[in-house]
Amino acid sequence: MVKTWQLTAGAAVAGLALSVAAVTAAGPWDSGQRKAERDKAASWGRTGGADHDGGAAAGPLPQAAPSAPGVLGAVGPGVPRGQAAAAPADALAARLRPLLADPALGTVRTASVVDTATGQVLYESGAREAMTPASTVKIATAAAVLAALGPEHRIRTTVVPGATPGQVVLVGGGDPSLTAKKKSPAGSGGSLVALAADAAQALKAAGTDTVTLAYDDSLYSGPVRHPIGVNPNIAPVTALAADEGRPDDSTSGPVDRADDPAGAAARAFRTLLAERGVKVTGEPVRAKAAAGAQPLAVTQSTPVAGLVERMLTNSDNDIAEALARQTALASGQPASFEGAEKAVTARLAGLGLDTAGSRFADGSGLSRADKVSAGLLTGLLAKAAGPDHPELRPVLTGLPVAGFTGTLRARNAGSSPAAGLVRAKTGTLTGVNSLSGTVVDATGRLLAFAFLTANSPGPEGAEKGLDKLAAAVAGAP
Secondary structure, three states, rough: OOOOOHHHHHHHHHHHHHHHHHHHHOOOOOOOEOHHHHHHHOOOOOOOOOOOOOOOHHHOOOOOOOOOOOOOOOOOOOHHHHOOOOHHHHHHHHHHHHHHHHHHHEEEEEEEEEOOOOOOOEEEEOOOOOOHHHHHHHHHHHHHHHHHOOOOOOOOOEEEOOOOOEEEEEOOOOOOOOOOOOOOOOOOOOOOHHHHHHHHHEEEEHHOOEEEEEEEEOOOOOOOOOOOOOEEEEOOOOOOHHHHHHOOOOOOOOOOOOOHHHHHHHHHHHHHHOOOOOOOOOOOOOOOOOOOOOOEEEEEEEOOOHHHHHHHHHHOHHHHHHHHHHHHOOOOOOOOHHHHHHHHHHHHHHHHOOOOOOOOOOOOOOOOOOOOOHHHHHHEEEEHOOOOOHHHHHHHHHOEOOOOOHHHHOEEEHHHHHHHEEEEEEEEEEEEEEEEEEEEOOOOOOOEEEEEEEEEHHHHHHHHHHHHHHHHHOOOO
């Protein structure tokens, strides 16, 4: 016999598939709001379908036509929470305990599940134990930068006059979306092509068609290499880089990077200026721009909300480290690994979260020195879902969708009853596997969950175990 919640889940999956198709067609990011979700939210008006277009002469307006209660009460208007038959916490615990005992998850497993609307803890096991989170730490990075800068902030890359006549300086602001390609494969963002066109126009208007080029990447401080060293999962962390230092058209995933992304970006800019009729003599050199220099041209990044979504969906380490440093700059800290750690910790504490025992040694989760508890992750997700911090909403909208997008495209996919219902950030290091996100359960509640494990014998079994746990939170058998 087909149960009501299964029909609800099936409808949700079908609806999500349609939404994903719309997102794919329109581009997944639109100033930090996924277009399909924005349109769905706009449809949640409080009135029904009555025609109100009668004008003043038509007399009193008709009352709104009655509307059916929403199926998913936790995310749209409909049946008040008190009228919904919530699944008891002990039933959830009965589903999770045997799954959490799976040896494939390793020797240490912690868990937290909370109702985002009420803050009620529905299940926890070692929820305050600080664990190496791997890439689920990006949830913390996302919340911190959104709290620091807001979702609409854009990062600038500029061209300014140099210290000597005929010199221009390309100044990096830390934009991880900056591209040197005519059409960025990653979507909207800062463009060296547009910057070169505007700079060439300004130079020609001033009667200049020959320049020398310098570049300034001094905004960041400290080591440019991540402590893990040279690694295809991350480029040197610099304030000036185009296409994340990638030599190909890839936009995510491991690939060998440029050893000097700032120098590579400057050389690409030199070529773009030449193509637009401005000759650049000599090689680009590193130099610090004069304080207060007025820009000849400016290009701006994707809004922070969009950068957060890209980072979470694709688990983009380069964006993560850039956003951690932007948090540091906004907090008066040095734009370094150490400064970012202090700034992220302070921003999360400022949101009212208990960060005791936590450490944010990097923004990406590549560092095993990172320490986060399952309870902190669900606390962050609940903050992002709550009414008091709408600026944090991209933390939720950027999460990959099981069976459809990003790092969850192939997980809980196909015929899985959790496909389309689970939205979560993955985390994987050798022996470390984690999953944290949200799900709408069978009663319509939006639940936040986090599962952190250590010492797993292999990633494949651990990922399957985590996927079963997420599906169980959704109420799937």
